[in-house]
Amino acid sequence: MSISRRTFLGWIGAAGVTSTIARKAQAASNKEFKGYPDASAVLHDITRCIGCRKCEAACNAVNELPQPDRPFDDLTVLENKRRTTAEAYTIVNRFQPEGDVQPTFVKIQCNHCLEPACASACFVKAFTKTPEGPVVYNAKVCVGCRYCMVACPFDIPAYEYDSAFDPKVRKCTLCQPRLAEGKLPGCVEACPTEALVFGRRSELLKVARGRIQAYPDRYVDHIYGEHEMGGTSWLYLSGPAFSEVGLREDLGTRAAGEFTAGALGAVPIVVGLWPVLLTGIYAITKRKDRIAAEEQQVAVTDAVTRTQADAQVKLKAALDKADQDKAAAIEREVKKALDAAEKAKEQE
Amino acid sequence: MVNDATRSPQRYLTPFNVVAGLIVVMGLIITVMRFTLGLGAVTNLSDYYPWGLWIAFDLLVGVALAAGGYVTSAAVYIFGMKRYHAAVRPAILTGFLGYALVVLALHYDVGQPWRLPYPFLVSRGTTSLLFEVAACVALYLTVLFIEYSPAAMEWLGLKRARAIVTRLTIVLTILGVILSTLHQSSLGALFLIAPAKLHPLWYSNYIPIYFFVTSIIAGLSMVIFEGGLSHRYFKDKMDAEHLAAKADVMLGFGKAAAWVLAGYFVVKVIGIAADNNWHYLATGFGAWYLVELLGFVALPAFGYAIGVRDKNLSLIGWTAGWTVLGIVVNRLNISLIAFNWYLPSEDRYFPHWMEIGISLFIVTLGVLAFRFIVTRMPILYTHPDYDAH
Numbered sequence: 044m045s046i047s048r049r050t051f052l053g054w055i056g057a058a059g060v061t062s063t064i065a066r067k068a069q070a071a072s073n074k075e076f077k078g079y080p081d082a083s084a085v086l087h088d089i090t091r092c093i094g095c096r097k098c099e100a101a102c103n104a105v106n107e108l109p110q111p112d113r114p115f116d117d118l119t120v121l122e123n124k125r126r127t128t129a130e131a132y133t134i135v136n137r138f139q140p141e142g143d144v145q146p147t148f149v150k151i152q153c154n155h156c157l158e159p160a161c162a163s164a165c166f167v168k169a170f171t172k173t174p175e176g177p178v179v180y181n182a183k184v185c186v187g188c189r190y191c192m193v194a195c196p197f198d199i200p201a202y203e204y205d206s207a208f209d210p211k212v213r214k215c216t217l218c219q220p221r222l223a224e225g226k227l228p229g230c231v232e233a234c235p236t237e238a239l240v241f242g243r244r245s246e247l248l249k250v251a252r253g254r255i256q257a258y259p260d261r262y263v264d265h266i267y268g269e270h271e272m273g274g275t276s277w278l279y280l281s282g283p284a285f286s287e288v289g290l291r292e293d294l295g296t297r298a299a300g301e302f303t304a305g306a307l308g309a310v311p312i313v314v315g316l317w318p319v320l321l322t323g324i325y326a327i328t329k330r331k332d333r334i335a336a337e338e339q340q341v342a343v344t345d346a347v348t349r350t351q352a353d354a355q356v357k358l359k360a361a362l363d364k365a366d367q368d369k370a371a372a373i374e375r376e377v378k379k380a381l382d383a384a385e386k387a388k389e390q391e
Numbered sequence: 392m393v394n395d396a397t398r399s400p401q402r403y404l405t406p407f408n409v410v411a412g413l414i415v416v417m418g419l420i421i422t423v424m425r426f427t428l429g430l431g432a433v434t435n436l437s438d439y440y441p442w443g444l445w446i447a448f449d450l451l452v453g454v455a456l457a458a459g460g461y462v463t464s465a466a467v468y469i470f471g472m473k474r475y476h477a478a479v480r481p482a483i484l485t486g487f488l489g490y491a492l493v494v495l496a497l498h499y500d501v502g503q504p505w506r507l508p509y510p511f512l513v514s515r516g517t518t519s520l521l522f523e524v525a526a527c528v529a530l531y532l533t534v535l536f537i538e539y540s541p542a543a544m545e546w547l548g549l550k551r552a553r554a555i556v557t558r559l560t561i562v563l564t565i566l567g568v569i570l571s572t573l574h575q576s577s578l579g580a581l582f583l584i585a586p587a588k589l590h591p592l593w594y595s596n597y598i599p600i601y602f603f604v605t606s607i608i609a610g611l612s613m614v615i616f617e618g619g620l621s622h623r624y625f626k627d628k629m630d631a632e633h634l635a636a637k638a639d640v641m642l643g644f645g646k647a648a649a650w651v652l653a654g655y656f657v658v659k660v661i662g663i664a665a666d667n668n669w670h671y672l673a674t675g676f677g678a679w680y681l682v683e684l685l686g687f688v689a690l691p692a693f694g695y696a697i698g699v700r701d702k703n704l705s706l707i708g709w710t711a712g713w714t715v716l717g718i719v720v721n722r723l724n725i726s727l728i729a730f731n732w733y734l735p736s737e738d739r740y741f742p743h744w745m746e747i748g749i750s751l752f753i754v755t756l757g758v759l760a761f762r763f764i765v766t767r768m769p770i771l772y773t774h775p776d777y778d779a780h
């Protein structure tokens with residue numbers, strides 16, 4: 044039932060040549076996206092993994108990573124649960140699910156999601172989902188904000204914290220450079236038990252389903268990665284429940300971009316509505332101010348007119364009074380003169 | 392306003408200046424280490440915790456606490472609450488300094504700070520909420536700078552330029568509210584992409600709304616809190632209008648904060664109900680969540696309400712300080728404490744002392760800049776040659 048790794052060599056060649064130019068990561072848009080059908084993928088059959096760490100060694104070699112403190116054939120390393128780091132793009136962990144006699148080994152690395160959280164999160168588009176399958180990283184634009192690491196649901200990307208001048212995000216490349224040369228990924232090639240199989244994702248899904256059907260007692264009836272977080276290019280088959288061997292089952296099937304689509308969609312609404320609303324409120328405030336000012340103006344004018352009218356009345360009264368006084372004075376003078384004249388007449 | 396000639400060297404050797412000076416020296420040393428030895432030498436950041444104290448405190452808390460600028464200017468200029476006018480300039484100044492320091496802190500945190508303009512100039516990652524945050528913060532820092540500039544222009548005697556800028560007040564205020572709404576909420580929305588990592592009690596589809604509402608609470612509380620401090624330490628710089636406005640601002644902003652806190656409490660409870668998260672309340676994280684919800688949301692709501700009812704200014708002042716602390720707790724919870732909550736303790740993060748050192752250093756720079764400006768420029772008083780705008 045197993046498919047020879049070599050069969051796939053030809054396929055990669057075909058896939059690699061027909062579409063070498065990476066298109067933009069539609070992964071991050073809100074459009075319905077069902078993945079690139081011809082994209083390459085790897086099926087990891089956990090039930091076949093013997094925990095030899097040959098894949099770790101191969102990955103270290105093909106990526107020219109520094110030698111670890113303890114050699115790859117030292118299997119005591121498996122006593123502690125480890126994760127990927129900037130110096131180890133893939134890790135094999137040992138699990139001892141309850142009730143099992145034999146331990147289970149699981150290899151982890153970037154799952155090359157169909158709609159990667161890391162790509163959706165990056166604010167300089169440093170990650171791209173290529174049509175060939177690999178999620179690739181462009182170190183030339185990365186600012187080092189590490190939001191991709193926050194976003195990745197599988198805790199995969201790692202950072203070179205010890206580099207002062209050129210720190211980079213580090214993760215499995217699905218051996219994209221080797222694929223371009225028509226070679227298999229380093230880890231797949233090194234695996235002695237064919238626990239790793241390379242091929243087209245659509246084909247591998249069929250292979251996986253075939254295995255589950257042929258050996259229903261051996262496998263959980265689920266292909267991990269078929270739908271998790273919108274689907275991944277690394278697929279897993281397991282005997283024990285996935286959550287017991289370190290593969291989270293609470294991730295759901297929605298791609299990461301769907302969680303943020305709502306918040307992003309709210310931006311144009313805020314930008315469109317706020318100015319209108321705020322200007323409206325400002326206009327009302329201003330109008331209130333203006334009406335208040337106008338009312339004040341009216342009151343002032345009123346007061347002024349009233350005072351003026353008052354003054355007029357007073358003035359008139361004063362003038363009248365003055366007129367009367369004048370008239371009285373004239374009358375008095377005339378009377379005086381008349382009196383004087385009369386007196387003079389009498390004296391004559 | 393300060394007669395420098397009367398200052399003797401002894402006057403500089405105040406306990407505050409000595410402590411501030413030591414912190415600055417320490418900060419400069421760590422700065423050199425950070426930029427020559429790398430992040431690993433001065434931080435406890437790990438692959439599980441790519442974001443540590445500098446994002447949690449310097450970015451998330453910093454931006455929230457700098458919200459006083461947009462809250463106050465919107466209240467005064469858009470809603471016409473003129474009696475709070477005296478609070479505008481200090482709030483704008485705090486906002487401007489706050490955002491400037493946030494941007495400074497980001498230079499420490501990102502791996503390659505010289506590439507910070509890349510999201511705008513080289514490769515625009517528009518699907519990222521971080522892109523939106525970056526764009527809004529950059530624009531808003533500019534807006535705040537222009538909003539603050541009249542004070543500096545009055546100090547420098549640039550009458551013509553000041554006249555032009557003050558005519559833009561309304562436009563700038565509206566722009567400030569839009570940009571603040573966007574990035575305050577988007578800072579929360581950053582965590583939407585990681586539903587599997589944030590504890591379900593803190594993860595919610597409403598998280599952008601929570602962040603926006605808490606920014607209003609933070610803004611109101613910071614204006615009160617910082618007004619109280621200014622009143623104590625810079626009283627000699629305040630003119631009659633500012634001294635008289637203090638009680639008005641405290642009562643008005645305290646009342647607003649009480650209402651917003653109460654509303655926030657209600658939406659939080661609705662959030663728990665919507666996700667049906669009640670059962671988590673019985674766990675350890677649930678207890679901690681209740682501490683946050685009851686101790687730092689419900690309690691200050693009552694504190695403000697009672698303080699306003701009894702016109703108890705010192706209760707309002709203490710409540711403001713407590714609320715600010717609550718904002719710190721909330722942001723640390725979301726980005727550190729409830730983040731990766733399921734990890735075993737040896738994989739969890741606790742800040743390196745040098746990370747704390749840099750955060751302290753940056754806060755100290757802010758306080759020193761604030762003091763430098765308010766002792767020279769017309770922030771806490773109205774310049775006699777100019778009308779208030």
Ligand code: SF4
Binds near residue numbers: 154159161195198199
């Ligand atoms: S596993 Fe993580 S790093 Fe890899 S593609 Fe998916 S989100 Fe990106």
Ligand code: SF4
Binds near residue numbers: 168
């Ligand atoms: S660390 Fe680099 S790759 Fe990751 S999100 Fe930030 S800029 Fe993008």
Ligand code: SF4
Binds near residue numbers: 103105106133218228
């Ligand atoms: S595909 Fe390549 S980079 Fe990825 S784990 Fe395998 S060897 Fe390493």
